[in-house]
Amino acid sequence: xxxxxxxxxxxxxxLRALRTHAGLTQEELAHAAGVSVRAVADLERGRAKGPQRRxxxxxxxxxxxxxxxxxxLERAAQLGRPRPRRSATPPAYNTxxxxxxxxxxxARGPALAELVTLAENTDxxxxxxxxxxxxPGLGKTSFAVHAAHHLAAHFPDGQFALDxxxxxxxxxxxxEALGRLLRALGLAERAVPLATDxxxxxxxxxxxxxxxxxxxxxxxxxxxxxxxxxxxxxxxxIVTSRHTLAxxxxxxxxxxxxxxxxxAVQLLTRIIGTKRVQEEAQSARDLVDLCGHLxxxxxxxxxxxAGRPHEHLGKLVAQLDxxxxxxxxxxxxxxxxxxxxxxxxxxxPPPTRTLLxxxxxxxxxxFSPEAAALLAEQPIEEAARCAEELADAGLLLPDPxxxxxxxxxxxxxxxxERLSDEDGAALSEAAQDRTAQWMLRRxxxxxxxxxxxxxxxAPDGDPDPAxxxxxxxxxxxxxxxxxxxxxxxxxxxxxTGRHQQVLDAAEAMHWFSDLTQHWELxxxxxxxxxxxARALAxxxxxxxxxxxxxxxxxxCVYDHHAALQAAGTALAVAREIDDQLQMGWALGYGAAxxxxxxxxxxxxVWLQDSAACLSGQTSPQSRLAELSTLNILGNYLRESGxxxxxxxxxRRSEAICRTGMPGQSPELISLYQAAIRxxxxxxxxxxxxxxxxxxxxxxxLATFEAAQMLSWSEPARLDLALVLRQQARYQEAREELLxxxxxxGELNSPRQAEAAAELREVDQAIAGPGTSCS
Numbered sequence: 001x002x003x004x005x006x007x008x009x010x011x012x013x014x015l016r017a018l019r020t021h022a023g024l025t026q027e028e029l030a031h032a033a034g035v036s037v038r039a040v041a042d043l044e045r046g047r048a049k050g051p052q053r054r055x056x057x058x059x060x061x062x063x064x065x066x067x068x069x070x071x072x073l074e075r076a077a078q079l080g081r082p083r084p085r086r087s088a089t090p091p092a093y094n095t096x097x098x099x100x101x102x103x104x105x106x107a108r109g110p111a112l113a114e115l116v117t118l119a120e121n122t123d124x125x126x127x128x129x130x131x132x133x134x135x136p137g138l139g140k141t142s143f144a145v146h147a148a149h150h151l152a153a154h155f156p157d158g159q160f161a162l163d164x165x166x167x168x169x170x171x172x173x174x175x176e177a178l179g180r181l182l183r184a185l186g187l188a189e190r191a192v193p194l195a196t197d198x199x200x201x202x203x204x205x206x207x208x209x210x211x212x213x214x215x216x217x218x219x220x221x222x223x224x225x226x227x228x229x230x231x232x233x234x235x236x237x238i239v240t241s242r243h244t245l246a247x248x249x250x251x252x253x254x255x256x257x258x259x260x261x262x263x264a265v266q267l268l269t270r271i272i273g274t275k276r277v278q279e280e281a282q283s284a285r286d287l288v289d290l291c292g293h294l295x296x297x298x299x300x301x302x303x304x305x306a307g308r309p310h311e312h313l314g315k316l317v318a319q320l321d322x323x324x325x326x327x328x329x330x331x332x333x334x335x336x337x338x339x340x341x342x343x344x345x346x347x348x349p350p351p352t353r354t355l356l357x358x359x360x361x362x363x364x365x366x367f368s369p370e371a372a373a374l375l376a377e378q379p380i381e382e383a384a385r386c387a388e389e390l391a392d393a394g395l396l397l398p399d400p401x402x403x404x405x406x407x408x409x410x411x412x413x414x415x416x417e418r419l420s421d422e423d424g425a426a427l428s429e430a431a432q433d434r435t436a437q438w439m440l441r442r443x444x445x446x447x448x449x450x451x452x453x454x455x456x457x458a459p460d461g462d463p464d465p466a467x468x469x470x471x472x473x474x475x476x477x478x479x480x481x482x483x484x485x486x487x488x489x490x491x492x493x494x495x496t497g498r499h500q501q502v503l504d505a506a507e508a509m510h511w512f513s514d515l516t517q518h519w520e521l522x523x524x525x526x527x528x529x530x531x532x533a534r535a536l537a538x539x540x541x542x543x544x545x546x547x548x549x550x551x552x553x554x555x556c557v558y559d560h561h562a563a564l565q566a567a568g569t570a571l572a573v574a575r576e577i578d579d580q581l582q583m584g585w586a587l588g589y590g591a592a593x594x595x596x597x598x599x600x601x602x603x604x605v606w607l608q609d610s611a612a613c614l615s616g617q618t619s620p621q622s623r624l625a626e627l628s629t630l631n632i633l634g635n636y637l638r639e640s641g642x643x644x645x646x647x648x649x650x651r652r653s654e655a656i657c658r659t660g661m662p663g664q665s666p667e668l669i670s671l672y673q674a675a676i677r678x679x680x681x682x683x684x685x686x687x688x689x690x691x692x693x694x695x696x697x698x699x700x701l702a703t704f705e706a707a708q709m710l711s712w713s714e715p716a717r718l719d720l721a722l723v724l725r726q727q728a729r730y731q732e733a734r735e736e737l738l739x740x741x742x743x744x745g746e747l748n749s750p751r752q753a754e755a756a757a758e759l760r761e762v763d764q765a766i767a768g769p770g771t772s773c774s
Contacts, residue, residue, distance in 0.1 A: 011076040012046040015059065018073070019044075022063050032062035035153040036120040039211070042234065043156070048211045050081030051156030058153060096160040096184040098215065101149040104270035107263040108143050111254050115147050118252060119154040119213075119236055126250070127207070127230045129237045133244045134256040135394030135408060136340040137296035140240040141217050143256060148215050148238065155236065157210040160184050162228075166220035166241060167343040174227040178203055181214070181228065200227040208233040216240070222247040242344055242394050258408070264288035264298050271302030276313065283313035290320040291330070292409040296340055303332040327413055341414045344393050351378060355386040356395060357423060359407070360415035361432055364484025366399060366406040370467075371485050374435040380467075404481070433496065436489035438463045440505050443486035446475040447508035450515065452668035479512065487521055490528055499532035503541055506532075510548060513556075517711040518747040522552035523559070539573055543582045546570035550589035554596065558750065564593035581622050584614035588629045591636075600640055607633040620663045627653050627672055631679050643686040650679045667707070674703035678716045685723050693723050714743040718755050725762055734762045 019029050019040075026044070030037040035055060042048040051059075056077045060070035111132075118128045132140050145161070152159050162180060164172045178199035182192050185206055193199050207230040219225045219241040225248065229237055239245065244255075259267065265284050269277045277284045291297035301320070305311060319329045330337040345353060358375035359367060373383035387405050390396040396405040407415065419428060445462040449472050462468040469475040479486070486505075493501045506529035513522050526549040533541035547570045553563035567590035574582035587610035595603035607629055614626040630653045638646035653676045657669060681696035697720040704713035718740040724733035737759040744752040 010046065011050070011073070011080050012044045014073055014076050015040075016044045018063050018065065018069070024063070029059065029062055033058040033153070035059075035156075038120060038122065038234075039154055039156060042211060047209075047234075048156055050079070051077050052152075052158065053077070055153050055156045094158060094160065094184055096162050096180060098148050098152075098159050098161045099145050101146055102142055104267065105142060105146045106267040106270055107259055108139075108146075108256070111143065111256065112147055112150065114252070114254060115151060115236075115238075119151045122211075122234045122236060124232060124234050127233050127235045127237065129229055129239065129248070129251040130254055131245050131248060131251050132238065132240045132254045132256060133242065133394065135397070135411070136242060136344050137294045137337060137410075138256045138258070138394075139295035139299075140242075140256060142295070144215055144217060144238050144240045148213055151213060151236070155211050155213040157212045158185070159213040159215070161215040161217060163217045164219045164224055166218040166224070166243075167347065171220040171224060174224055175199060177216075177224075177228055182206070185210070185212070196227060203228070204231040207231075207235050211235060213238070219243075219245065221245065244392050246392065258293040259288075259295055259298070261285065261288060261293060264291065264293045264295075267295065267298050268302050268305075271299065272305045276305070280313040283317050286317045287313055287320065290317065290326065294337070294408065294410060296335070297330050297337050297410060300330050300332045300335045300337060303335060307332065323413060327410065327417065330410070337410055338414060338417075341395075341411060344395055345414070345418065348389070348393065348395075351376075351382060352386040352389050353418075354378070355383055356390055356415050357419040358428075358431055359387075359396075359405070360412050360419050361428060361435075362485065363488035366404045367485070368404050368482065371435065371439070371482070372405075374438050375431045377431065377434070402481070432492065435485070436492040437498075437501075439482065439486045439489040440493055440501055442468070443479060443482070443489070444501075444505045444508045446479050447505070447512045449475040450511040451508070452511055452665050476512075476515070480516075483519075483521070487525070490525065494528045494532055497535075499535045502532040503529055503536070503538075503545075506545060506548070513548075513552070515709055515711070517555050518749070520557050520748075522556045523549060523562075526552050539577050540579070543570050543573040543577065543579060543586075546573065547582060547585045547589055550586070550593070554589065554592050558596070560593040560596040564590055564597070567593060580613055580617055581619065581625060584610045584617075584622070584625045584629060587613060588625070588632065592632065595636060600636060604633065604636050604640065607636065620661045623656060623661045624664070624668075624672070627656055627676075630656075631675060634679055634683065638683055638686050643683055647680070647683040647687065650676055650683055654680070670703055671707060671709070671712075674700040674716075675712070677703075678719060681723070682719055685719075685726065690723050690727050694720065694727070697723060710743060711747055711749075714740050714747065714749070715751055718744070718751055718758075721755075722758060725758065725765075728765075730762050730765045734759065734766065737762060 019026070022029075024032070026040045027037050030040045033040075033055075035058065039048070039055075043051060053074065056074050057070070060073055065073065115130060118130065122128060132144055134140055148159050148161065160181065162172075162177055164177060175196040178196065179192050182199060182203055183189065185203075187202075187206070193202060211234040214228075214235065214237045216225060216228055216237065216239045219239050221243065222245050225239055225245065239248075239251075244253075245251075265277065265288055268284055268288060287301055288298055291301055301316060305313065305316060316329070320326050327338045345356065348356070355372055355376040355378065359372050361375050362371050369380055369384040369387050372378075372387055373380040376383055376386075378386070384403070387396060388398075391398040391405060395411060396407065398405055441461055441463045445460070446469050448461075449469070469478050490502060490505055493505075506525055509522075509525060513519070513525075516522075526545050529545035530542055530549055533539075533545055546566050550563045550566035550570060553559045553566060567586050571583060571586035571590065574580075574586055587606050591603040591606035591610065594600075594606060610629045611626065611633060614622050614629060617623075617626070630649050634646040634649035634653070637643075637649060654673075657673050657676060661669065677696045678700040681693045681700065684690070684693035684696060697716060701713055701716045701720055704716055717736050721733045721736035721740060724730075724736065737755055741752060741755040741759060744755055
């Protein structure tokens with residue numbers, strides 16, 4: 001051997017001598033050969049004696065060896081490799097060799113980097129085990145195989161892949177899996193024990209001294225995997241499963257997620273080529289979106305297109321866009337999205353399959369165990385257990401912060417198919433009807449907690465009093481979380497002729513809607529109530545909900561033409577039935593619409609008529625209506641340059657509040673007083689009395705914040721910021737403007753633009769003259 005290095009030396013001594021002669025450190029050789037530093041160190045110390053041929057070739061190239069020295073190094077490696085015992089049978093080969101890597105594998109960089117780190121830093125006392133889990137179609141096996149090929153150089157004693165057939169009716173038994181692994185590792189058939197425990201112990205003994213990578217693909221549960229894991233040594237085990245295998249202790253977990261849109265397009269590009277994707281870039285994006293960014297679905301779509309090189313991407317997009325045909329379209333040869341889902345579905349117990357199917361009926365993007373229990377007609381405890389089982393199987397996606405679940409789009413289609421096939425229309429209709437009635441009763445009871453006249457007393461009528469929201473905070477949380485469910489229940493009740501339920505629910509929502517003015521569903525809620533009142537021929541209910549509808553068009557969606565039309569209809573009905581209170585409200589809501597349409601003078605006249613209509617009324621409801629009318633009238637007078645008149649009007653409102661309104665809760669009176677303070681603050685600011693204006697606005701803001709009424713507090717905060725700016729207190733104004741701008745944006749308020757403009761003015765003032773904020 002050249003340079004005095006004996007050709008008869010073992011592999012480790014040869015490698016160390018060659019590296020030293022080449023002037024390389026272990027780190028430099030590892031980097032050049034593409035192996036870990038630990039692997040080089042283990043080889044030189046003799047801990048690993050027989051690296052694979054490709055590892056030897058990589059090191060020979062890194063060392064710059066000539067043909068003879070490279071051959072001598074390979075011969076030393078051969079002597080250190082395990083050999084099968086001499087027998088009458090042919091020599092053993094690696095019957096568990098890794099499957100072929102996918103050339104167009106895409107993404108998963110962070111997950112792969114984690115595995116590389118583990119491979120480079122294995123602790124022989126605690127050989128790492130990695131569990132890769134996730135929903136069907138995420139490409140768990142493809143990723144594991146790709147990772148195993150990428151890490152091969154780190155494990156010179158071999159890489160082995162064993163399919164555990166976890167989705168089969170009879171998964172591979174641990175005893176059989178152990179036998180296959182031991183034989184692949186070079187043990188003769190007669191050396192493999194009969195008992196499972198003995199085989200497991202022998203595997204741990206063999207792996208204690210070998211640096212191998214074992215891929216256990218498609219595991220069914222923990223009991224199948226545990227006997228196959230090493231106890232010590234420098235090996236790495238990768239386990240893939242559709243289940244989380246949460247019972248496995250001290251393992252590293254890698255839960256694959258859906259591809260990002262750009263990653264999905266990249267995968268499609270690698271399958272069908274850059275030219276086709278560039279020619280139909282938008283169709284490519286639409287296609288991966290319709291595939292839900294699920295790797296299997298994107299691959300199937302790509303394979304279909306690859307097999308039809310002249311077919312336009314847009315054609316496939318049009319086919320996938322038909323929801324009822326999407327799963328039929330997503331198949332190419334033996335690859336089928338539906339089949340991947342069905343494997344997991346068929347393994348579920350009957351109650352869990354029922355819940356999955358029925359959950360497809362849930363409205364909105366996610367659902368609670370409560371809603372699932374109603375749809376599946378199961379006790380809530382059983383439904384919660386089934387939902388967790390589905391999440392563990394990757395068939396539902398759990399919310400990270402709350403006990404709610406959602407479908408992947410394609411899985412929802414699959415569940416809906418199974419629902420149609422196994423349950424039929426009659427059972428589905430019954431499930432939806434049962435759920436709608438329950439949800440609407442709960443929603444009505446929860447919303448009634450915000451009725452000012454009830455003083456937060458627990459309302460009657462909840463379908464499950466023991467689990468009902470206990471206070472306003474819980475009621476609001478439930479109404480927000482289940483918004484899609486109760487809203488759909490309202491629609492269904494109207495469609496099925498339960499008009500009184502619709503009216504009761506909409507009436508209960510009246511006060512709650514004030515807290516959530518940014519919800520765009522309120523016009524439809526009150527339109528459904530108007531339709532229900534007309535179906536019941538109740539003119540009184542009709543005019544009430546027409547007024548609510550006018551408010552919703554004005555305040556929630558800013559459709560002022562629709563608001564004026566609704567208010568005009570309400571006014572006509574109120575006059576027809578001689579309801580002075582509703583006439584006053586209709587005039588007030590109509591005025592608000594006129595004002596927003598730029599017809600200020602007309603709006604003032606309508607408000608003056610409203611105030612005159614209400615002033616002679618004696619009911620507490622009339623006093624509230626009069627307060628609202630006077631407050632708005634004062635605002636419009638101020639905007640028309642009549643600030644003194646505005647102040648007088650708002651002082652009149654203040655006097656009404658001080659007089660009191662029998663039957664109204666202190667909380668409601670407090671909110672009206674705060675609203676009047678806001679109006680007075682703006683009047684005083686318009687009159688140049690800025691210090692008094694600031695005091696009044698701060699009191700209003702504090703009350704609104706304490707009541708957690710964001711849609712009221714943030715306009716007041718903006719008004720306070722304007723007064724602070726007028727006093728040249730720019731830094732204070734800026735802080736309030738920043739907070740108001742963000743919150744008004746969340747509320748979709750038109751005053752967000754005003755806040756942004758004021759913020760620019762304040763920043764300009766802080767920067768000083770001669771500067772620009774552009």
